[in-house]
Amino acid sequence: MYVILKLKDPFLMLCKGLSVFLLHFLFTTAYGGIDKDTIQIKQWILQSIILQRSDQVKSWQYAKRALELSAKNHYNKGIADANIRIGSLLYTNGNLDSSKQVINHSLALYLKLKNNKGAANSYLLLSYINNELGLTDSSFASIYRALGLYQKTSDSLGLIQSYVQLGNLFLEYNNTKAALKNFYQACQISERLKESEGLLSSWDGIGRSFLKTKQFDKSLLYFIKLDSIYQKTNDIYSQAQNLTNIALCYELMKEYNLSKVYYKKALNACIKLNMKTGMALGYYNIGSNYLLLKQPDSAIYAFNQSLVLSRQTNDPLRISKNYNLLAEAFAQKADFGKAYNYHLLYTSLSDSILNLEKVKQIAEMETRYETAKKQQQIALLDSQNKRQQAQRNFFIIASLLFLLFALSVLVGLIKTKKEKKISESLLLNILPEEIAKELKQKGRADAQFYDEVTVLFTDFKDFTQIVEKMDPSDLVDILHTCFKAFDHIITKHHVEKIKTIGDSYMCAGGLPVPNKSNAVDVVRAALEIQQYMRELMDRRIKEGKVPIEMRLGIHTGPVVAGIVGVKKFSYDIWGDTVNTASRMEQTSNPGEVNVSETTFALIKDKFICKPRGKIEAKHKGLIEMYFVEKEN
Numbered sequence: 001m002y003v004i005l006k007l008k009d010p011f012l013m014l015c016k017g018l019s020v021f022l023l024h025f026l027f028t029t030a031y032g033g034i035d036k037d038t039i040q041i042k043q044w045i046l047q048s049i050i051l052q053r054s055d056q057v058k059s060w061q062y063a064k065r066a067l068e069l070s071a072k073n074h075y076n077k078g079i080a081d082a083n084i085r086i087g088s089l090l091y092t093n094g095n096l097d098s099s100k101q102v103i104n105h106s107l108a109l110y111l112k113l114k115n116n117k118g119a120a121n122s123y124l125l126l127s128y129i130n131n132e133l134g135l136t137d138s139s140f141a142s143i144y145r146a147l148g149l150y151q152k153t154s155d156s157l158g159l160i161q162s163y164v165q166l167g168n169l170f171l172e173y174n175n176t177k178a179a180l181k182n183f184y185q186a187c188q189i190s191e192r193l194k195e196s197e198g199l200l201s202s203w204d205g206i207g208r209s210f211l212k213t214k215q216f217d218k219s220l221l222y223f224i225k226l227d228s229i230y231q232k233t234n235d236i237y238s239q240a241q242n243l244t245n246i247a248l249c250y251e252l253m254k255e256y257n258l259s260k261v262y263y264k265k266a267l268n269a270c271i272k273l274n275m276k277t278g279m280a281l282g283y284y285n286i287g288s289n290y291l292l293l294k295q296p297d298s299a300i301y302a303f304n305q306s307l308v309l310s311r312q313t314n315d316p317l318r319i320s321k322n323y324n325l326l327a328e329a330f331a332q333k334a335d336f337g338k339a340y341n342y343h344l345l346y347t348s349l350s351d352s353i354l355n356l357e358k359v360k361q362i363a364e365m366e367t368r369y370e371t372a373k374k375q376q377q378i379a380l381l382d383s384q385n386k387r388q389q390a391q392r393n394f395f396i397i398a399s400l401l402f403l404l405f406a407l408s409v410l411v412g413l414i415k416t417k418k419e420k421k422i423s424e425s426l427l428l429n430i431l432p433e434e435i436a437k438e439l440k441q442k443g444r445a446d447a448q449f450y451d452e453v454t455v456l457f458t459d460f461k462d463f464t465q466i467v468e469k470m471d472p473s474d475l476v477d478i479l480h481t482c483f484k485a486f487d488h489i490i491t492k493h494h495v496e497k498i499k500t501i502g503d504s505y506m507c508a509g510g511l512p513v514p515n516k517s518n519a520v521d522v523v524r525a526a527l528e529i530q531q532y533m534r535e536l537m538d539r540r541i542k543e544g545k546v547p548i549e550m551r552l553g554i555h556t557g558p559v560v561a562g563i564v565g566v567k568k569f570s571y572d573i574w575g576d577t578v579n580t581a582s583r584m585e586q587t588s589n590p591g592e593v594n595v596s597e598t599t600f601a602l603i604k605d606k607f608i609c610k611p612r613g614k615i616e617a618k619h620k621g622l623i624e625m626y627f628v629e630k631e632n
Helices: 012-029 036-051 056-072 076-092 096-113 116-132 136-153 156-172 176-193 196-212 216-233 236-252 256-273 276-292 296-312 316-332 336-353 356-430 433-442 463-469 472-492 518-542 576-586 597-603
Strands: 448-460 496-501 504-509 550-564 570-574 594-596 607-617 621-631
Touching (some): 036 076, 056 076, 076 096, 076 116, 116 156, 196 236, 216 236, 276 296, 276 316, 316 336, 448 518, 518 621, 550 576, 550 597, 576 594, 576 607, 576 621
Antiparallel strands (some): 448 504, 448 550, 550 570, 594 621
16 A cells, blocks of 8 residues: 655766766866857756756756757767756656656767766666656666666766665565665765765665565664754755655554654645655555545545646556555445446556566566576586486487377367467457457557547437337347447448447547547547438338437547456456546437537547537536537
């Protein structure tokens, strides 16, 4: 339920080292005929570093000036240094994707310039960013590259940062022994160099390690020592994170009211800094605390606040954890329907973030880094022994098994080829082609989050009353006829069928392969479906059969999609977008294509639409709706 918060300003000590270097550079070149623009760029980068923790707006302005002047002069080193500053600022403000893009640009320039220190700094920050994005294998890969370059350049400050980050990563994977080893290494270097920032980060890591192993008294000693230092230095950023860890100690000691006080202090500090990632974590922790106090309504409010902020910062790990605790909160309220829905969202999203394969990759990276040569020697001796033994065994039994094996393979190939063709055909009838391929290749298909998907729902008007007047065979025939036609129409428009539920039909555009045309594709399919239904109704009236009309609704937004079930699995989607699309169908009129304001904004240039105004939707309040009349 709990999250231990680490100090995560990646350039705390790097900025200090860089600022010392820049001051030396400016002093020694002030009267030495060095290009004035180069000196100006260095000054702006130094000012950006100094102001990062006290005035991020001005820090950003100086970094942008340095970037613009460097670009004007085609000064690649300056461009890379300025982008490191911008990337660091974007990171601390939760703009992870933008930060990663900027830092990758810096990395490419540093590698081109053969600047090992700059490349190491880039790898370090990428390790932080990838970890926040849930890409833990990439985070480990980046930090090992950074560590190697810092060792090559004998950069002690960089080594401290690398060991602290490695400790953080191992701690997240409950490898406390490896975490403490790295934190103590960082602590030893910091003490030798009398590097205060490195010492603070090391103490923080050691405190969190003791917290992980439930040695709360030892953990509090480190955190309270840190808090006294942060109060003196007025370091609100670090103080907020440390307050969270103090709160967590009290929470695990079951001092829930005391932990709530510290969680709120930490949240207020993050709000003061407008640090969205910290605010998201703050609300999450407060919600967790309310759960322990058996106050589910307050917990749900806090988790929803955290969800909004986590989506803004594109933090899938925090979104997943909020889903998990929202399920617990609704279970406390005995609202088991919502609890189950949130549990499904949690399991789907968490499976895509962390799986056993990633843990295996992380272990392999650590092993390759520390014991590659030793492994090769052991493997060589072992393979020689095994080869000799295998050769003896092989020649004894090979002749006896060959004929039997060849015969069984021949029979098996014939049978398997036929069965494979049948099973692949069935699989493609159940799942989208891309998902089926992933399932065959990996043995599983990970759930995915999609930013923009357009969902369509249909439902026959007064179907219950119509069923009473119809023969069962006619009922099955009409559903089969309609749904078969719908399948043909949506396939033509690149829309994916999701499922049918009774007389309802559900499909979506923009997945499993994301695209920007999903809203237009779905609306085109919808207009064609309603045209088909009008023609069908005319035929049934002429034949003296019961006429059938259909409502149809569309909404666009984010969803989570994946496979549910094990034996009778199916491809499904979840999220508020699905619920809203269903409400659009329920509030539609027969024969019309009813779209939400969100979908309308994406299609208004291609279709003629009739405004309906704001209409009450169940559990959604007033929603702006439109009828799509025809394509332009």
